[in-house]
Amino acid sequence: MRALLGLLVLSAYLKSNHLSSKELFDEKNLWCCIQGSHESPSSYVTIDEQLLGFRGRCPFRMYIPNKLSKYGIKIVLVCDVSSKYMFDAMPYLGKSTNTNGSSRNITMDNWFTSIKLADDLLAPPYNLTMVGTIRKNKRDIPPEMLATKNRDPGSSKFCFDKEKVLVSYTPKKNKNVLLLSTMHEGCSVSKTSGNPEIIETYNQTKGSVDTLDQMCSNMSYNRSPSQDVL
Structure with a gap:
């Protein structure tokens, strides 16, 4: 089964998924024997x-x-x-x-992030922390976190509500980004980059879906029924 799966991955990588299963691996009933593990x-x-x-x-x-x-x-x-x-x-x-999910941290972009979602994820049965960018039009965001006038580039403002931390970071003049976290505490800033640790965590963990998307666009496992007749 491992050999068959390896051949299918190889055929996708080499763009040769037009080959029949018989040509790839001449062994009967392998498809019926494959069972996925979690x-x-x-x-x-x-x-x-x-x-x-x-x-x-x-x-x-x-x-x-x-x-x-x-x-x-x-x-x-x-x-x-x-x-x-x-x-x-x-x-x-x-x-x-x-x-759904449980006992992990989820990184998300501003299409998903909201104050209510952060609270819901923390509660049972999910027990999840989250880190994500959040849109500036959310009614829960204090006006002080949106203001950019007279703020120095690289500066940060923090706002706290129970387990939630909201940071307003100014990457350059007259521009800021907002991130919400239930994973972090305090006003921690990276000594190396000068960025808030919330941003560091987000940047390190946000790209896995994009990587998968890129891999899917480059490799195809599509097979027609006629190719899979052994």
């Missing part, structure tokens, strides 16, 4: 969305102009930060879409 994610995971190109009829097909495919089905993915392994995914069907 990957155990590390302490840091990333949640993000991927657009699978699709132009057929579908009630939840979306149009996202800044994506390569533009039309398709949005998939919400959870990927392990260290291995980039995708261990959970579901199609986005609207605001009623639900996601």
Whole structure:
């Protein structure tokens, strides 16, 4: 089974997935014998969305102009930060879409992040901390965290509410970014970069879904039924 899986990965990498299974590995019933094992994610995971190109009829097909495919089905993915392994995914069907998890930290962008979500994730049964950028139009954000006038580049403002930490960081004059964390405490700043540790954590853990997306676009495992007849 390991040899077969290795051959399938190799065929995707070499763009030779048009070959039949018989040509790849002449052994009967292997497909029926394959059983997936559950990957155990590390302490840091990333949640993000991927657009699978699709132009057929579908009630939840979306149009996202800044994506390569533009039309398709949005998939919400959870990927392990260290291995980039995708261990959970579901199609986005609207605001009623639900996601789950437990005892880990989730990194997310401002499409997901909100004060309410941070509180909900901390509570049972999820028990999750989170780090994420947050949009400036959220009503919970104090006006002082939005102001950029007379702020020096590289400066940070912190706001605290129970387990939540909100940081307003000014990367350059008259511009700031906001990040929310339930993982960090205090006003910790990296001695090396001068950035708040919340930003350091976000930058180190945000890219696993993007890496998976890039890998998926470069490699295809698609096979027609006629290729898989042994």
